[in-house]
Amino acid sequence: MKICVLIKQVPDTDSVIKISNDQKSIEMEGITLATNESDSYALEEALLLKEDQGGEVTVLSLGGESCQQVLKDALAKGADKAIHLDDDDYKDLDILSAAKVMVNVLKDKEFDIIFSGLQSDDIGNAQLGLIMAELLDTSHASLVMGTEILDEKTIKVKQELEGGWFQWSELDLPASITIQSGLNKPRYASLRGIMMMKRKPLESIKVSELNLENTSSKSFVHKLYIPQKTKETVFIQGSADQVVDGLIEKLTNEIKVL
Amino acid sequence: MKIYTFLQQNDGKPNRNSLEALAAAQQLAEQTGGSVSAIVFGSNIETITDYDLAEIIQLQNVELENFNPLAYVSAFENLINAENPDMVVFGHTYETRDWVPRLSARLDIPFLTDCIGFKNEDEFVFTRQINQGKINSDVKTTGLTIISIQSGAFRLDSLKSGSASTREFTVDLSGISQSIRKGEKFQEAKGSVDLSRAEVIIAVGRGIGKEENMDVIKELAKALNAEIGSSRPVVDYGWLPHEHQVGSSGQTVSPKLYFAIGISGAIQHQVGMKSSDNIIALNKDENAPIFEIADFGVVADLFEIIPKLTEKINSLS
Numbered sequence: 030m031k032i033c034v035l036i037k038q039v040p041d042t043d044s045v046i047k048i049s050n051d052q053k054s055i056e057m058e059g060i061t062l063a064t065n066e067s068d069s070y071a072l073e074e075a076l077l078l079k080e081d082q083g084g085e086v087t088v089l090s091l092g093g094e095s096c097q098q099v100l101k102d103a104l105a106k107g108a109d110k111a112i113h114l115d116d117d118d119y120k121d122l123d124i125l126s127a128a129k130v131m132v133n134v135l136k137d138k139e140f141d142i143i144f145s146g147l148q149s150d151d152i153g154n155a156q157l158g159l160i161m162a163e164l165l166d167t168s169h170a171s172l173v174m175g176t177e178i179l180d181e182k183t184i185k186v187k188q189e190l191e192g193g194w195f196q197w198s199e200l201d202l203p204a205s206i207t208i209q210s211g212l213n214k215p216r217y218a219s220l221r222g223i224m225m226m227k228r229k230p231l232e233s234i235k236v237s238e239l240n241l242e243n244t245s246s247k248s249f250v251h252k253l254y255i256p257q258k259t260k261e262t263v264f265i266q267g268s269a270d271q272v273v274d275g276l277i278e279k280l281t282n283e284i285k286v287l
Numbered sequence: 288m289k290i291y292t293f294l295q296q297n298d299g300k301p302n303r304n305s306l307e308a309l310a311a312a313q314q315l316a317e318q319t320g321g322s323v324s325a326i327v328f329g330s331n332i333e334t335i336t337d338y339d340l341a342e343i344i345q346l347q348n349v350e351l352e353n354f355n356p357l358a359y360v361s362a363f364e365n366l367i368n369a370e371n372p373d374m375v376v377f378g379h380t381y382e383t384r385d386w387v388p389r390l391s392a393r394l395d396i397p398f399l400t401d402c403i404g405f406k407n408e409d410e411f412v413f414t415r416q417i418n419q420g421k422i423n424s425d426v427k428t429t430g431l432t433i434i435s436i437q438s439g440a441f442r443l444d445s446l447k448s449g450s451a452s453t454r455e456f457t458v459d460l461s462g463i464s465q466s467i468r469k470g471e472k473f474q475e476a477k478g479s480v481d482l483s484r485a486e487v488i489i490a491v492g493r494g495i496g497k498e499e500n501m502d503v504i505k506e507l508a509k510a511l512n513a514e515i516g517s518s519r520p521v522v523d524y525g526w527l528p529h530e531h532q533v534g535s536s537g538q539t540v541s542p543k544l545y546f547a548i549g550i551s552g553a554i555q556h557q558v559g560m561k562s563s564d565n566i567i568a569l570n571k572d573e574n575a576p577i578f579e580i581a582d583f584g585v586v587a588d589l590f591e592i593i594p595k596l597t598e599k600i601n602s603l604s
């Protein structure tokens with residue numbers, strides 16, 4: 030089984046996000062970067078499949094130099110190879126263009142499965158896995174919560190639907206599958222894994238050196254801003270003791286649950 | 288501007304989020320002096336003939352009777368190529384997630400997902416939320432564009448009624464690939480916790496940090512005689528069973544008090560709890576989106592407040 034996992038580096042969900050002066054991007058200084066949450070689950074699913082079926086896991090990330098870190102983490106956990114698509118001269122690709130760039134390096138590699146997260150925690154397009162399926166002419170499934178290989182040509186996936194419903198689907202391979210969080214328990218890298226990582230191939234390719242056609246973005250960020258609050262939240266302020274007293278007062282007199 | 292909007296049907300009825308998207312399309316048409324056509328798959332259209340629409344375009348084909356992403360993409364590809372709309376609007380439903388990105392790639396046109404609005408200031412832009420609702424992003428596009436509308440962003444009571452004629456559009460889907468085969472839908476066995484009946488819910492999010500800290504929440508819940516709810520990550524990590532999860536893929540609740548602790552308030556969480564009578568939010572980040580819907584807010588470290596609060600409540604009784 031040849032598996033590829035697409036991994037994006039994003040600001041940690043705990044980060045306090047500030048907008049740059051140009052109002053078009055996020056201030057990256059002081060931000061902790063991490064692996065996109067659903068991508069960690071996607072990687073784990075790929076590693077489990079490899080352990081079960083044999084094969085190889087390649088991880089790919091498109092971004093600046095810093096995203097080599099998420100690739101190294103993946104190699105330390107057990108991925109076999111990594112590809113870094115360095116977009117330094119090609120920032121702000123929209124998701125359709127980003128997919129075309131990735132397809133350019135993946136199209137001849139004949140993966141059986143491409144795993145990605147269901148949605149990036151920063152931009153949240155919720156699209157890349159399906160765009161890859163279309164451009165590579167494979168089957169697809171989104172929001173997957175379980176996988177089972179049926180035979181060399183078929184995979185069964187459990188998809189999450191709205192309102193607590195699920196659905197099993199069968200997909201012909203190759204397939205592009207987007208993973209929803211919670212379907213497995215992502216592993217930690219072992220000490221041995223971290224040692225091994227240093228000997229695994231990490232290839233870095235500059236996007237500007239690829240032979241690209243038709244990759245110019247068709248959507249553009251016009252302006253970023255902090256959302257205006259519409260609700261008048263009453264903030265309870267002061268020292269910890271004052272806040273506790275304030276809460277007790279609300280619970281007793283206004284909400285009446287004490 | 289010629290606007291097409293897709294009305295997803297579920298069990299013979301238009302999906303609520305799709306109708307909200309229709310409301311968005313009507314407002315978009317009003318602002319741009321355009322017209323709205325509704326696209327429907329299947330025979331059942333009585334439910335939508337009362338809206339203010341240029342027309343209803345009906346596609347009837349066996350391949351479209353049940354959700355089939357590849358057939359849906361091809362049907363829409365045919366329609367759009369034949370009729371050249373300027374804008375196509377969807378509700379941001381789970382089905383939309385499972386086929387519309389593919390349509391966007393097939394037609395090589397941009398798709399802006401989960402939009403909450405649009406405006407025409409210095410330029411015409413669509414507004415999306417990024418970084419889990421912490422930032423709004425105004426986006427512009429060129430040419431034919433697909434957008435999807437976030438659930439709850441437009442109100443059903445703003446839908447304009449009227450009448451509409453119906454036109455059939457025929458598509459040949461005989462050669463459609465069968466590489467994606469959808470099976471039966473099912474629900475998992477219900478757990479023992481029914482949060483929908485709870486009067487007070489103490490809800491815990493990733494801010495709790497680690498499993499060992501969960502006692503801080505459990506003790507407060509005990510003191511207030513409350514049920515415990517949670518955001519998705521807490522369940523994903525295995526710190527609580529799934530039946531405690533509140534949100535679009537968990538339970539929908541409306542207790543007298545929903546006390547959200549260390550929860551950022553992503554849209555998928557909000558849809559499950561925003562109709563609670565009273566919402567208290569405690570978060571160390573003053574810009575957390577949860578404060579957008581909270582009646583009472585505390586900006587603080589939960590570990591400095593919650594144990595003290597529990598102690599004080601216990602000392603009262």
Ligand SMILES: Cc1cc2nc3c(=O)[nH]c(=O)nc-3n(C[C@H](O)[C@H](O)[C@H](O)COP(=O)(O)OP(=O)(O)OC[C@H]3O[C@@H](n4cnc5c(N)ncnc54)[C@H](O)[C@@H]3O)c2cc1C
Pocket residue numbers: 042043147148419491492493494495517518519520521532533534535536537538548549550551552553554555556559569570571572575587588589590
């Ligand atoms: C299709 C889909 C379905 C989903 N369904 C659901 C669903 O049903 N329910 C759901 O909840 N989510 C759901 N999600 C996930 C959702 O998008 C968010 O990722 C999730 O709700 C975030 O959970 P959180 O607020 O606990 O974590 P985070 O967003 O990480 O927020 C943690 C918060 O804790 C605060 N914090 C940290 N430490 C402290 C401290 N010491 N004291 C006080 N505050 C602190 C931080 O400031 C932060 O705001 C879904 C997502 C998708 C894409």
Ligand SMILES: Nc1ncnc2c1ncn2[C@@H]1O[C@H](COP(=O)(O)O)[C@@H](O)[C@H]1O
Pocket residue numbers: 035036037038065067068089090091092124127144145146147148149150152153154155156157158
């Ligand atoms: N720049 C990137 N590099 C690698 N993978 C990406 C990148 N952008 C998106 N992805 C993958 O696509 C998924 C969905 O992203 P999005 O469509 O932006 O919501 C993510 O969870 C990743 O798995």
